[in-house]
Every structure is written in structure tokens, then in C-alpha cells.
Amino acid sequence: MDELMQTESIVLAPFGAHHVGGALALSRAVGWAHRREDWEMIRSLSEGRVALAGGRVVGTALMTPFGDTCSAINMIIVDESQRGRGVGRKLTTAVLELAGGRECRLTATNDGLPLYEKLGFVATHQILRHQGIAGQVDAPENVEWIDPGALPAIKALDRMAFGADRDAVYNALAREGSFAAIRRGDRIVAFAATRLFGKGEVVGPVVAENSEQARDLLAFILSGKEGRIVRVDIPEQTGLSSPLEDWGLPRGGTVVAMVRGAAVRSDTPAVQTFCLASQAIG
Incomplete structure (x- = not known):
């Protein structure tokens, strides 16, 4: 091969x-x-x-x-x-x-589900695409833009949420876009990335301790994108569809997250992924 x-x-x-x-x-x-x-x-x-x-x-x-x-x-x-x-x-x-x-993850359309199931993949949850022209959003005061020097802390949070090493992905995201974060004291506890994609921009990943932090990160980034085409991909269980729709990003297509050879995690991570970098890489 x-x-x-x-x-x-x-x-x-x-x-x-x-x-x-x-x-x-x-x-x-x-x-x-x-x-x-x-x-x-x-x-x-x-x-x-x-x-x-x-x-x-x-x-x-x-x-x-x-x-x-x-x-x-x-x-x-x-x-x-x-x-x-x-x-x-x-x-x-x-x-x-x-x-x-390696454990293998992918997102599948309904047409692709039968093939991937035959190849040993198991459906885990749905991914929802929200896309539209961003409206007026008020920026929260607890979020700030961060410089590339914070990348090691960002990578560590993602590794905790995603369960694997995506350092190369984050090096690419740092070259292509920008990061915002929430701090507790001097420590970064949640972050979001944004970059150009397709006909507009994408926000993700968003990694946070809870949905309130995720919402604040999204609001902060979207507050600077009024009138622009923005896409956000979210796991259905995050509950962020309502605010995204309020901000001008209606729900569009849906795909199914699937996994093959999943490793069993013994820990409960302190943070989770609320928005994907993309459907391709999670």
C-alpha cells in the first residue's frame, strides 16, 4: 500500500x-x-x-x-x-x-455511516454546524487575546480535553490564526482559536471548564466579526446552539462523530472541547 x-x-x-x-x-x-x-x-x-x-x-x-x-x-x-x-x-x-x-476518529454523513460501521467504527454523538453572518455581540470582560508564548499552556489544555497529542495541529493554528483565553490568576484555564476558512472564518477549537466559559470565549471572538461569515462546529451535547443562533449563526448540517479502537480513559478531564477546530481534525 x-x-x-x-x-x-x-x-x-x-x-x-x-x-x-x-x-x-x-x-x-x-x-x-x-x-x-x-x-x-x-x-x-x-x-x-x-x-x-x-x-x-x-x-x-x-x-x-x-x-x-x-x-x-x-x-x-x-x-x-x-x-x-x-x-x-x-x-x-x-x-x-x-x-x-492508533485510535481512529472521523465524522460521517448518513450516506457514509454504513461503510464506516462495516470498517469497525462506532457512532458516539452528533456534530452540529452553525454558520452565518455574525451579528452584534457584546464582548465579555473576562476574555483576552493571547500571544504565541502561551502556546504550551494551550497545548496542555487541549491534550487534557482531546486525550491525545495535537501539538502539530496547534503549531499550524498559531501560524494561521489567533487565540483568546480566560485566565484564573496567571493560569490559562480556557481558550478559543479563530482563523480564515472557506468563504469566511471559523472559531474553534474552544476548550473550557464549563459552558459558561465556552460561551464567553465565543462571544468575545464574535464581537469582532460583525458582518462576516463565521462557522462554528459543536458537539450536540455542549448546548451552545441557542446562543449561536442568537448571534446570527443558524444551525445547518449535521454529521456523526465515530471512533474505531477507542482507548478507555480512566480520568475525568477538568476541561472539555466545546467547539471543533474542524470536522476533519476534531
Whole structure:
């Protein structure tokens, strides 16, 4: 699987930088908002496979590793002309092999659920997409922008909430966007990130001790984005849909969070993830 694999007229190959243009065309064809920059960011963090037909990219799949214990399986797209031929299954199987013994997480549409269940994934909860033009939001006084020097503390909080090492993801987020945080004394206890994405901006991850902190972080960031297109992806259990709708971000599509080979956590983390960096990487 590390080299080329032939299946009829479809070839699976390692996903290289020269495949980004073809991947971008695929994602646009299925209505995804990703820019070239968004593809380049996720590819830089990942290993992947492309399906080629006559040299043309007709399918993609990526595996984003989080240390040695966890990964995200993402960016699975198959060109409409190649569907029903098992290409999606072959791509997904290929990147699962890249994950090795890591726990694998992904988000699935209802159409994708049957395939992922056959491959050993189990549904855990729903992810809700909120997107719209941000309205007027009052900024709370307990949140502040923070500089890159706080990145080690941010990474530590995320590791506690997510249960795996996403240092490379946060290095990329620091290059692409900005962070806001809530402090208790000199210690950061909650944070949120924001960056450009698709046709607008995205807010996430948001990691906090409770929903009140998460709401304050969102309000602080959205207070500076009035009139802009903003997207926020939230686990359904966070209960943040109502304020997001009040702030001009109505609920849109829903996907299902799934996991394969989940590790059992013995601890109860002091913080949790209230908003995702993206559906691709959690």
C-alpha cells in the first residue's frame, strides 16, 4: 500500500503536494467550502492516498496522526463518476492502514455511516454546524487575546480535553490564526482559536471548564466579526446552539462523530472541547 495499487482503471497513490489542485476541484464539486490554503494545511499535517483515473484525481482520503495513540480519518471524497465502484472503501482502508494501531476518529454523513460501521467504527454523538453572518455581540470582560508564548499552556489544555497529542495541529493554528483565553490568576484555564476558512472564518477549537466559559470565549471572538461569515462546529451535547443562533449563526448540517479502537480513559478531564477546530481534525 506504500507504493501504487492498481484496481481496474483506478490507481491509489500517496497524496502529494501536486495533488492538491485535483483535491480542491473534487471538494468544490461536492459543495465543500475549502480553499487551497485549507487543503494545504490539512495535507501538511497528514498522510494520505489519492485515487487516480488517467492521472486525474477522482478520490481522496487523509490520516492525520495525533502522536502515536490517536488519529483522524478525513477528507474522504469520491468523484461522482466513480461512485459505486468501491473506491471510497479502498481509500478508507488504505488510510486506516497508515494509522496502524492508533485510535481512529472521523465524522460521517448518513450516506457514509454504513461503510464506516462495516470498517469497525462506532457512532458516539452528533456534530452540529452553525454558520452565518455574525451579528452584534457584546464582548465579555473576562476574555483576552493571547500571544504565541502561551502556546504550551494551550497545548496542555487541549491534550487534557482531546486525550491525545495535537501539538502539530496547534503549531499550524498559531501560524494561521489567533487565540483568546480566560485566565484564573496567571493560569490559562480556557481558550478559543479563530482563523480564515472557506468563504469566511471559523472559531474553534474552544476548550473550557464549563459552558459558561465556552460561551464567553465565543462571544468575545464574535464581537469582532460583525458582518462576516463565521462557522462554528459543536458537539450536540455542549448546548451552545441557542446562543449561536442568537448571534446570527443558524444551525445547518449535521454529521456523526465515530471512533474505531477507542482507548478507555480512566480520568475525568477538568476541561472539555466545546467547539471543533474542524470536522476533519476534531
